[in-house]
Amino acid sequence: MLFKALIRPAMFRTSANDPEIAHHWLMNRMATLSHSQTALKIIEAANAYKSPALERDIFGVHFPNPVGLAGGFDKNGIALPALAALGFGFIEAGTVTRYAQPGNARPRIFRLSVDNALINRMGFPNDGADAIHERLARLKKPAIPIGWSIGKSKVTPQEEAIEDYLYSLRKLYDFSDFFTVNVSSPNTPGLRKLQDKEPLDQLLQAIVQESEALAQRTDSPTAKAVLVKIAPDLTEDQLDDVIEVCLQRNIRGIIATNTTLARTGLRQTSSESGGLSGRPLHTRSLEVIRYLSQHLDNKIPIIGVGVSSGPMTPGEP
Template sequence: MAGVLFEKLIRPVLYRLSADDPEVVHERTVRALSLLRGTPEVLRRRYAADDPETVFGVRFPNRVGLAAGMDKDGRALRAWPALGFGFVEVGTVTRLAQPGNPRPRLFALTDSDAVINRMGFNNAGAEALAAKLAERGKPPVPLGVSIGKSKVVPLEEAVEDYRSSLRTLYPYADYFAVNVSSPNTPNLRALQDKSALAELLSELRATSASLAQGTPTPLLVKVAPDLTDSALAELLEVCGEHGVAGLIATNTTLSREGLTGRDALVGKETGGLSGRPLTARAREVVRFVHKHTEGRLPVIGVGGILGGTDAREMIDAGASLVQLYTGFALKGPGLVREVNRSLAGWR
């Protein structure tokens, strides 16, 4: 019932009331979903699918996850499984609380099924998220935590900034996503360079090992779609040397290919582009990673998944799991149901 209300009533009303500010729609949606304190079985059956998969040592009830960015501060953790998600990634969270970039910073390009954002890691900080998880508990599905660099922290101090967030949130995460690829924090993508990434991953892996009670929590790296093949191959070499458990491909793109008409004008806004224009490139990156590593490095495929066919093609390209963000924002829980049903049994 809650899902039907979202699709047929709540979401259209939110957009009518907030046509000029998609961020208001986002905020109101997460706030409404945060009121759902349980995971009603009837709702879960409507949207979810039992399609278990074990990837990097974690068992997922299905292969459809919520990407980072939708619920940065973990406010609606009980709602997402009820809407069919088999795992949830919160964040990107930073050590220091920060407001993000000035508004407006989120732009809907409805003709292109796309979104531009320059949010800038707006979040309440790692300690606030840890306190919320300690108080309310984890969701009944695997929880990923995306960690990034605080904006005010100099690049040369980034390693300790990431390590602090890792330590603070270590008791709660089933995996960590190391976000070095957002285009909205100045110089962040420099951390994808070979030497910088090697130092960061070496320290994070050592920290993880020191905190683990048993097997260390998997570390994944989230990559940009704008890397050249040679740069991506170099990044994969570093990931292999430092025991990275998997890759998330991809983050948003700086490219504006695929935008036409009115959307081309909005496309002049700075920020990362997601949605349909990213579909083909994200799949290409997944395919490159799968081929280059001979399938040894699991990949979570994200970017431009707006239907069941997109999800299947992402799996065929080599992804083990998929994540939704822009598609979910534009289409609602019906997309989760469609993708779950499309992937059920698809190997």
């Protein structure tokens, strides 16, 4: 109530020209709170709801509830304890890349308030796998599962993409309960081409093999699960390819979906480039989730994203 009535309007006003200001303001507060055990206890007592009915055990990981925080919110892992205290069942942190990179020029997030939507072209700004590794080594890991999302550095040529992903996997292996292979951000040139059947197959094979090898090296009984996050803009044929590769390569979860390049159904026009999220994505994201669920035969769990804001038209599913 307080957030909707007072805090959110104030944040929107002060960051009207660059919504990222509001995000950094919030993240810095959450990062500070993450270092105070008392603050964490208070946040958790006020927010976290526990019930055995919500618990899930999937790919060897125990989830206190099935509602997680999607990739992109805490790209550098600076506020994981405070975010966990809000009651999420898991957090997908990142996306992290091998090399530190600034991302695209600001502003790079645009509010479409009328449509309850955002366009972003962040381009994976993050501190890079080495710096994030050092940070995590100093932080107490939250009690909920943390999955790191890994992506390709912008400077890395497409033909060296696999090694780029593997570097981040190795660096963050000890700090992650599972990994997400992000091949669906529209803001790194060429990244979405990695969803094509052959490059996807090679990439996922290499990452799953490396996860298994790392588990053996650390005497861990099971390799950390590898999930893949896909775009909403794939055709049914492309989704069939993704399904085939995921089954073949022992992918343990499909996260659907990332932001869309489509601009259908918008009431507010915008010429900004980037990925669209929020309410206009709901229907398409749900279509992809439904298609996956019909064709996966329960063989791979699906984590739905892009559906939380509800449909554009009341009454739609």
